[in-house]
Amino acid sequence: MSLTQDIKDYALDIGYHQVGITSADSFTDHLEEVRSRGAIYDFYVQDPRQFLMGAQPLETMPSARSIISLVWDYSQKAFPSSLLEKVGRIYQARCYDAPPDRINGARYQLLLNFLEKRGCEIGRGIFVPERRAAARAGVATFGKNSFAYAKKIGSFVLLNSIVIDQELEYDPPAYNSRCPIECTACMKACPTGAIYEPLKLDPRRCLAFNAWWTQDGRPGVTSYIPFLIREKMGTRVHGCDICQEVCPNNSARLKARFPSDPFLVQLAKEFTLPKMLEMSDSFYRRTVLPIMYNYLTDKKYLQRNAAIALGNTRNPDHLPVLKRAMKNPEELVRGYAAWALGRIGSGKARAVLESCSKRETSEFVLSEIKAALEN
Ligand code: SF4
Ligand code: SF4
Structure with missing residues (x-):
């Protein structure tokens, strides 16, 4: 089995919902877009995490060859309505930037461990533009609201990207938006x-x-x-979540009935x-x-x-x-x-x-x- 398939299988096995692979080439479109927005994005350009460097992985890691783009669907739980009035879904799902001692951070850590065991060098501290990487890896498109939309899921997804030194098999990109032309x-x-x-x-x-x-x-x-x-x-x-809640591409997820999360049920009483x-x-x-x-x-x-x-x-x-x-x-x-x-x-x-x-x-x-x- 190829390393590409092995990585994809493992990622799906530990709970990611979609996996795509793209090259470690620069995201020149992202760099141009951010620079064109001037002061609006000062906070991003000046951030000590050097997000613009993340759009040029080879500058930081000359051995970089591939980016693994991971999608995790966080919509599959019933969010308590009293919490939804106060806290967005992604935070309630405890998945965004989760530390390794929490379940969603642990999943990410498991994948890093797996890659290292398979001899991959990992580009740690490289903040790849996740949405661009997901589009180039074929696992997401953009909505007009700028959120990434994963196929058959919608925009309530967490994206993770991992830069590695191995040349994998790249997936075709998925740049085309699924927004109806007239929808605003x-x-x-x-x-x-x-x-x-x-x-x-x-x-x-x-x-x-x-x-x-x-x-x-x-x-x-x-x-x-x-x-x-x-x-x-x-x-x-x-x-x-307003601009995602009104989106027809999210309506299937929003109408679906999902099991409650006991942790959130308890939290809702106290919050x-x-x-x-x-x-x-x-x-x-x-x-x-x-x-x-x-x-x-x-x-x-x-x-x-x-x-x-x-x-x-x-x-x-x-x-x-x-x-x-x-x-x-x-x-x-x-x-x-x-x-x-x-x-x-x-x-x-x-x-x-x-x-x-x-x-x-x-x-x-x-x-x-x-x-x-x-x-
Ligand atoms: S609807 Fe909310 S999340 Fe969306 S752009 Fe407006 S303020 Fe931001
Ligand atoms: S609300 Fe309409 S325009 Fe906005 S992201 Fe969804 S489909 Fe696209």
Whole structure:
């Protein structure tokens, strides 16, 4: 049996749903596209993981010959509706960038071990553009929403790519989109207009991006979330699936009945926005980390998102928890709690803001209080 077939068989055996192989040649189309988008992609170009180098595997690993592109379908479970209001499916599925001691990270690790045993050198730390690699390896196409769509599955898929030094048998690419020409459902449904043209998405306007990429210290971004984005986040604290939920190419998966995931059922009972805003260390470890492993390592960003979500409920029952948040030691949390109080907008919320403004010393929080009172 050829090494190509051996690798594909093993990957399917350990649970991947599709496997394709492409060459390790540069993704020149990706490089051109990213560079053409200028400041919109500063965060990506400046990231210390050097994503643009990942689009040129041979620059980092001269022995690179093949890229194995793997698809894992994460849609095959019943996601609790109360969690879907707050957390995107890919995070609930605990598969994106999963560490090796979690089941989805362990699967990836198993494949790495297998490849090494078969004498392959692996290009570790090369961040290949996964969607481009999947298209070139024939396992996915692009939707107008920029998501990758795997054949007979849809876009609720995790993609992994592994660069190796062995020359394998390459699969034919699958560049053609399966979008009906007239369909623009994803573009119309996006609450912020982030998909400004087919296949062109402005991450700075995307709710998913704002919920977790906006952290201080990351190049090209800060922790600040603009007012318009905050309002559109609704109760989402991590991720956004809107442009995938409206897609006809996902409707079969969305209508299908899948078994519940006992872990998510339990999590859904515990995962509330007030608890998230007043997050204890144990809540963070037990309820948040399992679905958000390594995205938001500082609790304050999740608390920021929880404050926004609570404000967007416009439910005055949340006044007490937001009032307590105005005493949080983190100015980030106090600032967004002030915005949330303004969003709820009752006389009582106003009284809390006025009282807090007398003792507040942070310029950021004071500016948020002022804006909240003016609104
Ligand atoms: S993930 Fe949400 S905010 Fe981002 S492009 Fe899709 S619909 Fe718009
Ligand atoms: S909603 Fe329509 S245009 Fe958007 S990705 Fe799906 S099929 Fe394509």
